[in-house]
Amino acid sequence: MPITPDQQAEIDSLRATPRQTLRAVSEGMENHLYVAHPVLDHGLVRVVDYMGDDAAICQAARVSYGTGTKSVQNDEGLIRYLMRHWHSTPFEMCEVKFHIKLPVFVARQWIRHRTANVNEYSARYSILDREFYIPAPEHLAAQSQQNNQGRGAVLQGEEAQRVLDLLREDAMRSYDNYEAMLSQDGQQGLARELARMNLPANIYTQWYWKVDLHNLLHFLRLRADSHAQFEIRAYADIMCDITRDWVPAAFGAFSDYRMNAVSLSAQGAAALKRRLAGEVVTQENSGMGAREWREFEQVWG
Amino acid sequence: MPITPDQQAEIDSLRATPRQTLRAVSEGMENHLYVAHPVLDHGLVRVVDYMGDDAAICQAARVSYGTGTKSVQNDEGLIRYLMRHWHSTPFEMCEVKFHIKLPVFVARQWIRHRTANVNEYSARYSILDREFYIPAPEHLAAQSQQNNQGRGAVLQGEEAQRVLDLLREDAMRSYDNYEAMLSQDGQQGLARELARMNLPANIYTQWYWKVDLHNLLHFLRLRADSHAQFEIRAYADIMCDITRDWVPAAFGAFSDYRMNAVSLSAQGAAALKRRLAGEVVTQENSGMGAREWREFEQVWG
Amino acid sequence: MPITPDQQAEIDSLRATPRQTLRAVSEGMENHLYVAHPVLDHGLVRVVDYMGDDAAICQAARVSYGTGTKSVQNDEGLIRYLMRHWHSTPFEMCEVKFHIKLPVFVARQWIRHRTANVNEYSARYSILDREFYIPAPEHLAAQSQQNNQGRGAVLQGEEAQRVLDLLREDAMRSYDNYEAMLSQDGQQGLARELARMNLPANIYTQWYWKVDLHNLLHFLRLRADSHAQFEIRAYADIMCDITRDWVPAAFGAFSDYRMNAVSLSAQGAAALKRRLAGEVVTQENSGMGAREWREFEQVWG
Amino acid sequence: MPITPDQQAEIDSLRATPRQTLRAVSEGMENHLYVAHPVLDHGLVRVVDYMGDDAAICQAARVSYGTGTKSVQNDEGLIRYLMRHWHSTPFEMCEVKFHIKLPVFVARQWIRHRTANVNEYSARYSILDREFYIPAPEHLAAQSQQNNQGRGAVLQGEEAQRVLDLLREDAMRSYDNYEAMLSQDGQQGLARELARMNLPANIYTQWYWKVDLHNLLHFLRLRADSHAQFEIRAYADIMCDITRDWVPAAFGAFSDYRMNAVSLSAQGAAALKRRLAGEVVTQENSGMGAREWREFEQVWG
Structure with missing residues (x-):
């Protein structure tokens, strides 16, 4: 809540x-x-x-x-x-x-x-x-294989359950120990500015x-x-x-x-103008690298 | 107005x-x-x-x-x-x-x-x-002799009048010519982005x-x-x-x-502490330069 | 120099x-x-x-x-x-x-x-x-009629000469009077921080x-x-x-x-996609305003 | 290392x-x-x-x-x-x-x-x-009793040992589980951008x-x-x-x-001037609050 x-x-x-x-x-x-x-x-x-x-x-x-x-x-x-x-x-x-x-x-x-x-x-x-x-099950995604900083398919079954359990248990244990270190019950109690370092992100x-x-x-x-x-x-x-x-x-x-705007590089704009003039543009004659061409085709087909 | x-x-x-x-x-x-x-x-x-x-x-x-x-x-x-x-x-x-x-x-x-x-x-x-x-007469100050970026006494008499006349006349003439250059009456008229360069600060x-x-x-x-x-x-x-x-x-x-706060340098704080202890502090034994000492004395006597 | x-x-x-x-x-x-x-x-x-x-x-x-x-x-x-x-x-x-x-x-x-x-x-x-x-003659441009903050044709003949003369004379006179106000020859001399206000931009x-x-x-x-x-x-x-x-x-x-990149608005990108598909797009069916459509046509014909 | x-x-x-x-x-x-x-x-x-x-x-x-x-x-x-x-x-x-x-x-x-x-x-x-x-033992400080965001005495004995053990164990376990979630050995492996949330500060x-x-x-x-x-x-x-x-x-x-400079408030500067003039200044007649007076005395005695 x-x-x-x-x-x-x-x-x-x-x-x-x-x-x-x-x-x-x-x-x-x-x-x-x-x-x-x-x-x-x-x-x-x-x-x-x-x-x-x-x-x-x-x-x-x-x-x-x-x-x-x-x-x-x-x-x-x-x-x-x-x-x-x-x-x-x-x-x-x-x-x-x-x-x-x-x-x-x-x-x-x-x-x-x-x-x-x-x-x-x-x-x-x-x-x-x-x-x-703790992520909702539908947001518990696998590492993307294409994109180092992206997500792939949603985890399923046992793997999903294991991840959720680990996240929950580690969070609870870290917090329990945070409280235990802070406690002034029968001990001095660790400084807050130090105890917080035990808490996960x-x-x-x-x-x-x-x-x-x-x-x-x-x-x-x-x-x-x-x-x-x-x-x-x-x-x-x-x-x-x-x-x-x-x-x-x-x-x-x-x-x-x-x-919702689209930014075209100098090469992208030239490629579109050639297409509008009826020319067939390929990566090879576009002046774009392979990765940029892939990004271009995702937008323009 | x-x-x-x-x-x-x-x-x-x-x-x-x-x-x-x-x-x-x-x-x-x-x-x-x-x-x-x-x-x-x-x-x-x-x-x-x-x-x-x-x-x-x-x-x-x-x-x-x-x-x-x-x-x-x-x-x-x-x-x-x-x-x-x-x-x-x-x-x-x-x-x-x-x-x-x-x-x-x-x-x-x-x-x-x-x-x-x-x-x-x-x-x-x-x-x-x-x-x-155009400054009011009481703000028409001479160049300070001590401080390169400060003001001295207020200008008086003829000098004051001459300055006010020059400021007014140059302002009016610059503006007249600004308008003359911009005018599209019988001529093209200079671009505003250029004409403005004639205007004083x-x-x-x-x-x-x-x-x-x-x-x-x-x-x-x-x-x-x-x-x-x-x-x-x-x-x-x-x-x-x-x-x-x-x-x-x-x-x-x-x-x-x-x-209205006062900032004391390390040397200034030390000098005050010595004074409070009854010691006589001079520029020579204060660790301050001549100019800093002058600034110190202006505040602390 | x-x-x-x-x-x-x-x-x-x-x-x-x-x-x-x-x-x-x-x-x-x-x-x-x-x-x-x-x-x-x-x-x-x-x-x-x-x-x-x-x-x-x-x-x-x-x-x-x-x-x-x-x-x-x-x-x-x-x-x-x-x-x-x-x-x-x-x-x-x-x-x-x-x-x-x-x-x-x-x-x-x-x-x-x-x-x-x-x-x-x-x-x-x-x-x-x-x-x-003082602008070179080829940069002495008239006010644009289309664009409030732009330049039109280069000024010619007498108008150009008049503008150059005005700019030069006002600059020289302002500077002469700046020096006259600053001068400490037989007078106190106006503060620099004030005299500078007479200088044009x-x-x-x-x-x-x-x-x-x-x-x-x-x-x-x-x-x-x-x-x-x-x-x-x-x-x-x-x-x-x-x-x-x-x-x-x-x-x-x-x-x-x-x-050298080109930025397309959501409407501009949609218009290009329709053109690539062989459709004729007009301002009316593009979703763009008159001014934006003019800017679009300047790039894409 | x-x-x-x-x-x-x-x-x-x-x-x-x-x-x-x-x-x-x-x-x-x-x-x-x-x-x-x-x-x-x-x-x-x-x-x-x-x-x-x-x-x-x-x-x-x-x-x-x-x-x-x-x-x-x-x-x-x-x-x-x-x-x-x-x-x-x-x-x-x-x-x-x-x-x-x-x-x-x-x-x-x-x-x-x-x-x-x-x-x-x-x-x-x-x-x-x-x-x-993991803090060195001499930096393992208790919560200050005076200052909510400060440290008190260094923890000793069993309490110190317990804190160090908790910090070490939680760190190791969190990292083990981070690796387990990321692992692509017999499972998809959680996205890195998610797995990192298990790591402590x-x-x-x-x-x-x-x-x-x-x-x-x-x-x-x-x-x-x-x-x-x-x-x-x-x-x-x-x-x-x-x-x-x-x-x-x-x-x-x-x-x-x-x-190493010292900043004096308006009240602090006034108090020092009175002291230099031989007057006895107390919190009551200084115009300072209790806390500010305490801070003043820490510097000036």
Whole structure:
């Protein structure tokens, strides 16, 4: 269970007390505020605060005194133009703050995105909870034979069971021993900053993560992608839904010009032009290497 | 006059339409929203949006589900502790977006603070207004004889008048010729991106500038300082007032532990300890160089 | 003349004194070290230091103890793979430090790239030289009628002459008055930090600019592009040549996968697939707006 | 043993092949290049590359064509002035690249310093080695009773033995099971990106870490400090030694004006002035809170 009754009561209380503001408000985002969206078996994503909306992007791009045009259509056209031509700074003018609960091995990938603000729950200072990520059976995948950093078929039968048992038993034993080392019952008790080293990477941690919209979209492009590890993608997918509700025009442009866009190398573009002219292009006469040609054919047939 | 009646009407309209939100609200900051605070002769500072308040700093530091303690006193104690011990990340959890109108030579100093988001009015795309900074007589200072990058006494009489005349005449003539080159009346008209090169550094530009509280305080420490050039300090001073109203506890801690703090070198600390023990310390036996000793005596006598 | 005989003597002396090092050496880059490449009428680009080479990118990607493979071919394949799949961190492992002399209006565009280190010549502290950018006649372009931030045809005849005269006269007069205000001959002399405000944006400044290879390539992609203003492109073009000599494999991959790559939106990719299948696609049935369709046809006919 | 004979042979080979360069060379740093300095039980720090020296800091501060003054004394004076007055950009002009092997829980603290470039060994792609940090008996500390994130006395006797046994056994068992899950002997084998979640935080990872001198010194100030966790301090201490050999003047200034400097709050400075004037200052009349007063007395008696 990701949140306790006490925590839920705090969330309910925050959602029950609207206040007046003169700031830009995104109705779509107000609906998400404080709500705990569950992810994986014990994780969550919550929006804790946000700044700006679609109109704020246009207002900044125009350096205007008011809110810019009253026309939503004009604003959307400008946003699509900005996205298409890589004018990234207006998208930096929106900001969002998330509360995220996630396994440590996911946190380690996540933190590589440096252009964000982070406050993590400190295991030097506090004692972590006994919560570990154990994959659902359908996500227990074999090592891919083609791709060193990918997954193959889902494990079945005894092998699957053995893996789940090992993960669960090692997690429980590590945590038991973490507690045993910390205990001050009849002994001094090991320092927290040392005891934590016994905990495996599937234990859950949590943090506040604050980022501007441009860098959030960059994160989502890489982490909601099919090459990203499933576990971080589970977070990115939910954050895509939230972002769509927050800034629908910006997210639409992002979807068309980034997420679902296709990048062609100089050689790829030349190959397509030759094909459009009726020529038959092969790897040999394309100027592409074998691996790049394979990637090209996956998209273009 | 920094803002036109149309702009003022836009501002009034924004201030007249409060909306409901579930987010953290700083009443002190709501009073500033959109209002144009005049700076120098044609400049301004306006808060366009903000995120967070004093409680949000504590909430992030605690990675909590709710708003943390209900006790303002506890929050203030935590904030002072965090500031004193250089725990900067909780202060990054607040964000503010300003609209600033400022002379180009001030903008060039300002932009050196890289950890911020900026959208500047584009003189490639648009035509700049005829607005130039001309110092008030009491700020027309001579070159300092001691400090290569400082000011001496205020210029007087004919010299002062001559300087003001030159600044005004060169500004007006440059702008006349800027317009003459751009004009498409009986000629093609020079590209805006080229014509702008004729404009001097006291012309006003404007931008949206968004920054987190930690980096804002760092900016204020350097730019509201007595060593900063007067013209950028004029902006920083007003931003200090705004920040005090926004996050009073954080600004109080900043004031005590940064702005009005004193840093002692290893040698300076040793010298003070010897003095406290009754010893007479001279530059010669202090281990400090002549210049550092002078700086030390300015503070400690 | 961009450099004085004294400066040239300093450069010659630095180039005449090779030393021993155990670090990675790029022979292509050693040839550029300290040499002043002229840009525009008084500008220059000089490489002052560098770190790493193509092999260093691979070494970091592999987190290896030695230099990785001895095979240049394997290294090139890895570099192309990293570039194609947006693995940017290995490219951050090379670094370069430039000394650049450039007009202030170019410097103002340039500084918007925040992920770099900068030390600029200070006009608060020192007196600037009498050097201004005056465009060559073939770069004196009219305002574009299609594109608000672009150039049209080259100005001709009397209009061109008038513009050049205005730029020259205003520059000289501004500088004369800058000197007159600074002068301590029979007067106090205005503070440098104030006098500089009279100087127009075509005066030359200079700075040391240090950046990692990933961020340099990002800068080059935007600034060596046909949409960049000619004056900054002049710098970027020379820096492309230097980078090609420094890290030939990385620059080749950058050229194929970034500079000469084509990005297709979701709608653009769908339109091409339909064309390849023999269908006739029009703006109306493409899902693209008028402006985007025009951009699409410019590339694909 | 931190490095294998093969790795040592690679290091020896790199150190045996000096090359010529025209770049700035720091003799003190050349001695460190590639050498593996052991840290903790299996960790290491190696300098893989560097850029610049003390003179390069001055050259950038002066934006000069050559190497600046030939006088080492003048350079040192300038460096001390820059450090004392928080002119940080010239220190950003030196860069260093380290290869570091470190326990994961140390890596998680380290990565919070965002202004650096990192390439980490990937446990998605590769299999980690069986190497775990087990504290030496003299570093096996109890939880501090005063400080939630600190250490108390060293554990003794049976309790110490029990902790060491638990850490060792859990590490070995987790690694055995990691291997069992990965094994493709008679089974498919779990994906590496999943299997790694079973490994505890004391397993060793490694990365290339590249940073400029200003940000390195900031890291060292926080991590070579007595409040830092012992395990990361062990790395920072060695990096201090290396930095002293690399840029002795900059490190000396850092030592005097940062590491061994004392910061006084507004209240603290006022209290000292009153003491110097012969007054008796107590917590009650100092304006300081109880905790801050305790910290003040620890320094000033």
